[in-house]
Amino acid sequence: EIVLTQSPATLSLSPGERATLSCRASQGVTTYLAWYQQKPGQAPRLLIYDASNRATGIPARFSGSGSGTDFTLTISSLEPEDFAVYYCQQRNNWPLTFGGGTKVEIK
């Protein structure tokens, strides 16, 4: 099973700041990595798939990069609605696995 480790666990930032979230895989997943956003009481929302492709309707301030074992989700300038928990997920191997999440909170 591929283990995804997300860091940091919590990121405290102010609106307008840049957020950089990391996801590290225990073995290579090529570019088969996705990012989701989840707000309290809501279902997750797909942001990025296959490492760098924005899903439909996702603002350009969200970008993804990386390949192999190291991936990054960048939010270029945080909007108030971006404070949430973010999960990465790999689809290179079964079972599909998610990271433990990074909470982006208001500083």
Add this chain to the structure above:
Amino acid sequence: EVQLVESGGGLVQPGGSLRLSCAASAFTFSGYCMAWVRQAPGKGLEWVANIKKDGSDEYYVESVKGRFTISRDNAKNSLYLQMSSLRAEDTAVYYCARVLLSHISSPFDYWGQGTLVTVSS
């Protein structure tokens, strides 16, 4: 607007069974692989199972193999999760999700609102 609406959750005793349903609308259901993903209270996301467009193949996380069965009825635009031999650790919100791309392991682009399953005596 794509909609996925889960139902069937509730309180069940350990060892019991439950069947979850997911009603899909506003897209060609038979054209997409589908999935179940769960989230224990206050915890992260855990993938449970995927099923191919025509129901011909299924994949499961190890912890539910032999206990859970994913299925679909394309004529009814519905996805199901039959759960048996339930354990306390199966307690979670269960989400129905649509698979984005044609490959069965692709990410999930639409999610339902979830249905809570609580396993407790």
